[in-house]
Amino acid sequence: MASSSSSSSCSSSSEKKITLKSSDGEALNVEKNVALEFEPAKGFLEDNSEEADDEAIVVPLPNVSAAVLSELIPYVKQRLELSAKPVQKKLIKAFDDQFTRHLSDDKLGELMLAANYLGVNYLLDVLCDVTADRIKNKSVEYVREFLGIQNDFTPEEEAELRAQCPWAFEGVDQD
Amino acid sequence: MSSSEAVASNDGLLTEILVHLPIKSLMKFKCISKHWQSLISSPGFSRRLYPDSHLVSGLILRPTYDCVIKKEYDFVPLKYTSTTAPFRSLTFVNHPSGLIILQSCNGLLLCASSISDWNIPCEYCIYNPTSHEFVTVPPLGDENSRFIRRIGLAYDPAKSSHFKIVCIRSDSLEVIQNAGISYQIEVYSSQTGSWRLSGVPFVLPYNSQYGAGVFWNGAIHWISHCHACLCFKVDEEQLQEMPMPPLTRDPADRIEGFMRSFVYFGESREHLHFVVNVDNHSKKFDVYEMQRDYSGYFVKYRVDLDVIIAAFPEMDVPSDEDDFLFFYAFDCYKYSILGIIREANDEESYMVLHIPGKVIRYKLNDKTFTKICDFHPGHEDVEGSQLEFTRLHAYHYMETLARFG
Numbered sequence: 001m002a003s004s005s006s007s008s009s010c011s012s013s014s015e016k017k018i019t020l021k022s023s024d025g026e027a028l029n030v031e032k033n034v035a036l037e038f039e040p041a042k043g044f045l046e047d048n049s050e051e052a053d054d055e056a057i058v059v060p061l062p063n064v065s066a067a068v069l070s071e072l073i074p075y076v077k078q079r080l081e082l083s084a085k086p087v088q089k090k091l092i093k094a095f096d097d098q099f100t101r102h103l104s105d106d107k108l109g110e111l112m113l114a115a116n117y118l119g120v121n122y123l124l125d126v127l128c129d130v131t132a133d134r135i136k137n138k139s140v141e142y143v144r145e146f147l148g149i150q151n152d153f154t155p156e157e158e159a160e161l162r163a164q165c166p167w168a169f170e171g172v173d174q175d
Numbered sequence: 176m177s178s179s180e181a182v183a184s185n186d187g188l189l190t191e192i193l194v195h196l197p198i199k200s201l202m203k204f205k206c207i208s209k210h211w212q213s214l215i216s217s218p219g220f221s222r223r224l225y226p227d228s229h230l231v232s233g234l235i236l237r238p239t240y241d242c243v244i245k246k247e248y249d250f251v252p253l254k255y256t257s258t259t260a261p262f263r264s265l266t267f268v269n270h271p272s273g274l275i276i277l278q279s280c281n282g283l284l285l286c287a288s289s290i291s292d293w294n295i296p297c298e299y300c301i302y303n304p305t306s307h308e309f310v311t312v313p314p315l316g317d318e319n320s321r322f323i324r325r326i327g328l329a330y331d332p333a334k335s336s337h338f339k340i341v342c343i344r345s346d347s348l349e350v351i352q353n354a355g356i357s358y359q360i361e362v363y364s365s366q367t368g369s370w371r372l373s374g375v376p377f378v379l380p381y382n383s384q385y386g387a388g389v390f391w392n393g394a395i396h397w398i399s400h401c402h403a404c405l406c407f408k409v410d411e412e413q414l415q416e417m418p419m420p421p422l423t424r425d426p427a428d429r430i431e432g433f434m435r436s437f438v439y440f441g442e443s444r445e446h447l448h449f450v451v452n453v454d455n456h457s458k459k460f461d462v463y464e465m466q467r468d469y470s471g472y473f474v475k476y477r478v479d480l481d482v483i484i485a486a487f488p489e490m491d492v493p494s495d496e497d498d499f500l501f502f503y504a505f506d507c508y509k510y511s512i513l514g515i516i517r518e519a520n521d522e523e524s525y526m527v528l529h530i531p532g533k534v535i536r537y538k539l540n541d542k543t544f545t546k547i548c549d550f551h552p553g554h555e556d557v558e559g560s561q562l563e564f565t566r567l568h569a570y571h572y573m574e575t576l577a578r579f580g
Contacts, residue, residue: 109178116188124191131182132195140206148180152209161206167307168202 018045019058026066027058030073035059037076039119063117068110075099076120100130105146108134142175190214194223201576202306218332221576228281228333229444230573231516232258234527235284235304237276237568248276250572251527251534251547253516261304261572268300268311277387278328282575283338285328285387297323301330301338301365305574312340312363315370322346324358327388327395329409332577337366341388341395341407343414346376355380360407360414365580373412379403391442392467398440398449406469420449420463420472443571444517448475457508458484462515462526462539476539478526483544484508489531513569515539527569 018035020028035041041059048057061069082092103111108131115124135143144151153161162169182188193201193215205212214220222228236249250260265274270288278285282305288298299312315323322345330338340363345356360373380402388395388407396417398404406417420437438460439450447465449472458480463472484490490508513527513534521540528535529550537544 106178109180109182112182112188113178113185116185128188128191129195131192132200135192136196136200140203143204144207146179147183148177149183149208149211151207153206158206161212164308165202165205165306168199172203 017055019055020069021058021060022064022066022069023062024065028066028069028073031077033080034073034077037080037118037120040117061118064114065110068114071107071111072114072118072120072123075123079122096126100126103130105134137171137173139172139175186214190220190223193220198305198576202308216576216578218577221332224576225574227519228573228575228577229517229519230254231443231514231571232574233260233572234513235261235276235279235570235572236513237570249550251513251550253527253536253547258572262307265302267302267307267309268298270298274300276570277326278389279570279573280328280330280338280390281332282573282577283328283330283579284570285326285340287326299326299340301328301340301579303575303579304572306576308579310365310580313369315342315344315361322348325386325388325397325405327390327397327407329390329393329395330579331390331393332575332579336578336580337364338579339364339409341373341409343397343405343407345381348381350381351378354378360412362409362412374414377414389440389442389447391445391447391465396440396447398437418469418471420451420461439512439515441515443515444519446475446517448515450478450512450515476524478537478539479542480508480510482542483510483528483530483535483537486544487530487533487535514571 016032017029018032018041020030020035020038020041022028032045035045038061040061044059045057064072078095079092082095100108108127112124112127112131115121115127135146138146143149151158176184182192189211193204196204201215205215231253233253234251236251247264248260248262252258265276265286268274268288274286274288276284277287282303284302284304286300286302298314300309301312302309323342324345325343327341328338329341342361342363343358344361345358348356350356355378357376358379359376361370362373363370386397386399388397390396393410394406394408396404396406398417404417404419405414407414437449437451438457439448441448449463449465450460451463452460460478461474462476462478464475465472480490490510510528510530513529515524515526517524522538524539526537526539527547528537528544532549534547534550535544536547
């Protein structure tokens with residue numbers, strides 16, 4: 001029951017639209033139910049609930065670029081449709097995999113920052129899992145470089161740490 | 176700054192990524208920077224990974240008879256999601272006689288070398304089987320360490336990352352006024368990194384038994400079949416005798432009472448359990464729990480193995496062994512209690528029972544049981560009612576990354 005009503009409302013052209021304004025000043029029209037998935041937009045809409053005409057509302061999202069928003073919006077929309085149906089977790093997992101598989105490391109980071117700022121926790125969880133998967137078998141040096149982290153151990157301190165846990169350094173991938 | 180760098184400089188996001196990493200990667204990435212090291216070793220992070228610090232993920236089992244030769248451990252997973260054995264043997268210290276486990280305490284294992292030979296000074300290590308980190312404990316003076324009779328690890332990560340090791344050693348084997356021999360307590364503190372004497376020597380009946388303790392309620396407890404059961408309050412450094420649950424219900428029934436005796440002693444989720452046989456056929460027992468103020472025990476659960484024996488007739492000893500076993504009422508059925516495990520929801524609390532070829536989870540409240548795994552530990556050609564494992568050799572595997580040392 002819930003699935004048919006929800007999917008029809010999502011595809012319905014009469015669905016109310018909200019305007020999101022990106023950090024680079026672009027205006028993006030989205031369905032209200034998608035906008036409500038973004039915590040800052042939800043808060044903004046609640047604060048401006050006396051406004052009769054949703055179409056007139058422009059929600060500023062000063063931390064997210066239009067490029068990132070335009071990737072997030074279709075993801076959230078489809079994910080909402082999927083989770084409204086009584087589908088198996090497997091299907092949602094397959095959808096998430098398809099979304100994240102081709103993301104560059106840089107795009108992955110951008111989406112993570114956006115998902116964190118927008119409070120889209122289910123996406124954040126997926127992105128963190130993907131990031132963890134990409135670095136788990138990498139060398140310490142690779143991860144430092146990848147994440148721009150300064151090594152503040154002395155060579156002696158680092159050697160001691162490595163000696164304490166030799167098993168952890170077995171089977172490291174080529175960088 | 177790249178987006179990845181921005182992510183890495185946000186501790187909230189970084190923590191979210193780290194919780195998705197396997198333990199091996201976490202141990203490796205402690206080397207990334209001091210900040211990563213402190214994040215991964217923080218108590219908060221360990222709680223994120225393992226929210227239930229009392230959860231027993233599995234039992235590490237040491238075969239009773241081949242421990243000295245092979246020193247290979249078996250593992251029984253207890254979580255409903257799969258858990259793999261943390262190790263097969265303890266090889267992190269290259270000790271000529273190898274290492275064996277003496278005690279498990281809140282995620283750490285107290286390990287020792289060469290306890291099989293009293294004349295060789297023993298070395299001790301503290302090992303976290305989750306992270307595979309370990310620290311070695313400096314030995315007592317050679318002359319003293321060979322007379323260690325009781326030992327115990329005290330570690331409570333909710334209170335401190337420091338641990339203590341308490342040992343009771345005999346000064347010499349000379350009997351004093353027919354009362355026993357002189358003992359001395361020594362305590363090792365990881366905070367100071369050294370051993371020191373605690374209190375003055377005292378006299379107890381000679382007890383050749385060597386035993387590791389059970390840590391509960393801020394104290395280490397040692398039980399004995401034929402001597403006083405002892406309890407050492409670690410912070411106060413007080414040794415006292417521990418009350419026992421009633422082993423004999425009828426005073427006229429002393430011999431049978433002795434035969435009943437206890438079959439299990441252990442801690443789980445801050446409860447101290449003591450399991451006592453209450454019939455002649457070793458089918459029924461009571462699980463006692465100690466009051467926190469040591470005022471006494473109360474019966475927490477009653478167990479009757481009838482339904483399990485009916486489901487697994489192989490537990491019944493063949494009748495031609497009856498005569499031989501006449502005086503050993505315990506051994507009428509083939510089983511051994513590997514653990515009494517309390518869950519956050521007491522309805523889920525269970526007993527781990529080893530029967531021939533299997534390990535069983537028996538729910539202590541609703542008395543239902545399920546097979547955990549098929550299990551043929553050690554040598555399969557061993558016949559008779561002696562199972563290869565007793566509770567003395569089953570150690571809790573509790574996953575934690577909490578700091579220690």
